[in-house]
Amino acid sequence: MDRKHSRVIEGQVYVFSLPKGQDKASITDAIEDALETSKCGRVLGSGTSLFDDGTVSIEIAASDCDAADATVSRACSKLKCRDFEVIWD
Numbered sequence: 001m002d003r004k005h006s007r008v009i010e011g012q013v014y015v016f017s018l019p020k021g022q023d024k025a026s027i028t029d030a031i032e033d034a035l036e037t038s039k040c041g042r043v044l045g046s047g048t049s050l051f052d053d054g055t056v057s058i059e060i061a062a063s064d065c066d067a068a069d070a071t072v073s074r075a076c077s078k079l080k081c082r083d084f085e086v087i088w089d
Helices: 024-038 065-078
Strands: 009-015 041-048 056-062 084-088
Touching: 009 065, 024 041, 024 056, 024 065, 041 065, 056 065, 065 084
Parallel strands: none
Antiparallel strands: 009 056, 009 084, 041 056
16 A cells, blocks of 8 residues: 655744734634645644734644645634734744
8 A cells, every 4th residue: 555645844823913802712723723624734732922922823734835824824814814924844
């Protein structure tokens, strides 16, 4: 049996300002659901900034960075989150 192994790349989603009515858990859940639905990645964990500036960091892993970027962008747009960035290791 030949198994196809795709390389998993880890990255971070930085949400610099949370939209009104949203919190770290709701943003993380929305991104996690979107990545699982699109089958291009998953959430590994989340946390807040060490600089106490309100930035939320969500650690993700993906087999297709382009698809994961698009999926995260769609998930953030649905939550009216415009100030975010995805960075791959």
